[in-house]
Amino acid sequence: MIIGMDKIKHGNKMAVIGHGQSALIAAFSSVGNDSAALKKMDFKVPMKQTPIDSANASKPSSGTAYTQDPVYLWTHHRFEGGLTGGCIKLGIHATGSYNSGQEYKEFLWFNHPNGGAIQTLSTQTGDNSSAFNSNSNFSLAIQDAANGILRVTQNKDYRTANEVKVYYLGGGTDVTFVGRNSAQPSGLGSIGADYDDRWYQSFWIV
Amino acid sequence: MAVIGQHGGKLLAVFNTNTYASNGGHNGSNGGNMEFDVYLPTDHDDTRIGSGSSSADVEYNMDVRDSCHYIGISCWGTYYWGNTWKEFIVQRWWGSGAQQMVVTEIRDATYRGHSSWNGGGSGAGVLPDVSVASAANASIRIKVGGDYWNSNNGEVYYLGGSGESAWIGRNTTAHPIYDTTMSGAWSE
Numbered sequence: 001m002i003i004g005m006d007k008i009k010h011g012n013k014m015a016v017i018g019h020g021q022s023a024l025i026a027a028f029s030s031v032g033n034d035s036a037a038l039k040k041m042d043f044k045v046p047m048k049q050t051p052i053d054s055a056n057a058s059k060p061s062s063g064t065a066y067t068q069d070p071v072y073l074w075t076h077h078r079f080e081g082g083l084t085g086g087c088i089k090l091g092i093h094a095t096g097s098y099n100s101g102q103e104y105k106e107f108l109w110f111n112h113p114n115g116g117a118i119q120t121l122s123t124q125t126g127d128n129s130s131a132f133n134s135n136s137n138f139s140l141a142i143q144d145a146a147n148g149i150l151r152v153t154q155n156k157d158y159r160t161a162n163e164v165k166v167y168y169l170g171g172g173t174d175v176t177f178v179g180r181n182s183a184q185p186s187g188l189g190s191i192g193a194d195y196d197d198r199w200y201q202s203f204w205i206v
Numbered sequence: 207m208a209v210i211g212q213h214g215g216k217l218l219a220v221f222n223t224n225t226y227a228s229n230g231g232h233n234g235s236n237g238g239n240m241e242f243d244v245y246l247p248t249d250h251d252d253t254r255i256g257s258g259s260s261s262a263d264v265e266y267n268m269d270v271r272d273s274c275h276y277i278g279i280s281c282w283g284t285y286y287w288g289n290t291w292k293e294f295i296v297q298r299w300w301g302s303g304a305q306q307m308v309v310t311e312i313r314d315a316t317y318r319g320h321s322s323w324n325g326g327g328s329g330a331g332v333l334p335d336v337s338v339a340s341a342a343n344a345s346i347r348i349k350v351g352g353d354y355w356n357s358n359n360g361e362v363y364y365l366g367g368s369g370e371s372a373w374i375g376r377n378t379t380a381h382p383i384y385d386t387t388m389s390g391a392w393s394e
Contacts, residue, residue: 077361089365110282111282119317
């Protein structure tokens with residue numbers, strides 16, 4: 001097999017995967033939680049967050065069937081009136097250091113002008129003590145749909161020993177358009193500016 | 207080929223059936239679904255570092271025509287409203303003198319705000335669906351729908367796989383030196 005990391009050389013300093021940063025959206029630790037209340041965290045997803053993207057500035061406003069342009073449609077989906085919708089996929093890792101254990105869940109937020117919903121795609125539980133896993137308070141909920149704010153609750157361990165990390169896994173966020181030439185590095189919130197006609201989509205009736 | 211996906215999502219396509227209709231396309235008279243083709247980002251040869259100069263290299267004689275692509279599709283309707291997310295694996299390889307390709311759905315989730323979204327019932331619904339458009343040209347055919355003919359919206363994301371990507375831990379002229387290394391040698 002191929003060795004992927006040189007730990008002798010670099011210790012535990014993992015490489016930054018994917019052009020500059022990993023896709024960690026939010027994290028919390030409940031150390032210092034002095035109440036018995038559930039530890040919760042609200043966080044914004046990178047979706048619906050104008051003006052961190054440059055799509056609005058670069059979307060076409062004229063030309064043949066320009067309203068079918070992917071950039072035009074995408075901004076339409078995110079920011080314009082009653083059509084706002086989409087889906088973002090998150091991976092959330094819940095860990096505890098007292099009754100030690102961990103659980104990983106993949107969630108979808110279905111954004112929709114009529115309300116939307118959270119769905120759980122999968123759950124993996126590992127290395128848990130029975131005390132860690134006896135509490136099922138690990139969930140994701142919509143806190144403020146209009147502003148893209150979700151709420152994660154994690155209380156599977158002792159109240160001062162819970163931690164959570166939220167990772168972006170895919171779906172409706174600020175985008176790079178595959179098939180577009182990106183002359184400049186594209187961070188979260190920017191897009192490649194130019195078309196590459198080889199990859200442009202077309203539609204027809206079934 | 208563009209360098210795909212930096213930190214944000216990686217869009218392959220975006221669709222809106224009402225927009226398509228208003229541009230002289232779909233009018234609902236021929237059913238409510240739409241299809242379109244999307245090319246997969248397969249020419250990762252642009253950025254790979256080479257196939258190995260000697261037979262001792264692990265990449266020696268590696269067939270770059272073989273690839274695997276992880277696709278996510280988000281659909282939502284605004285009349286019989288609801289959302290569906292599906293994930294697909296597209297495998298492409300060279301065999302019998304031609305490119306071969308197969309599509310497999312691996313995950314789905316659906317929320318029906320209206321009981322009729324995406325066929326109704328309790329399952330995920332049949333749409334969106336992905337099939338092979340052209341194995342030779344590395345294109346997939348995506349069928350979308352689930353709502354009234356002019357009320358479907360959606361996005362197609364590249365979630366991962368062989369698409370032109372930096373080789374983590376390897377130095378190339380196109381990508382920076384990462385803080386890891388990947389050995390070119392076999393180990394036991």
